[in-house]
Amino acid sequence: MSEKSYVLAVCLAGVFGTAGIHHFYLRRWAHGVFDLSLLILGIYFLFFFAPLGYLLLFTDFIHTVYFTFKLVIGEYKDGDGNLVSIPSSN
Structure with missing residues (x-):
């Protein structure tokens, strides 16, 4: 599991998606x-x-929608190969 914040990554993708800020994050x-x-x-x-x-x-829009969807459903990996997924409630 990635050390990066799932919530922040999704917010960055939603607001600055076409600029790719979430990818840099x-x-x-x-x-x-x-x-x-x-x-x-x-x-x-x-x-x-x-x-x-x-x-x-x-x-750019299609690319952003595709990767934002993968991020939201928890199938997107960060640069280290770790899944960026929804935090568990445990």
């Missing part, structure tokens, strides 16, 4: 950089080639 650097890059490039391309910008932002 959980030490999943590659996913964090991927999410942040999609967001930045999506916003950039909205001004110069809107269809590509929308595609990148949509991809």
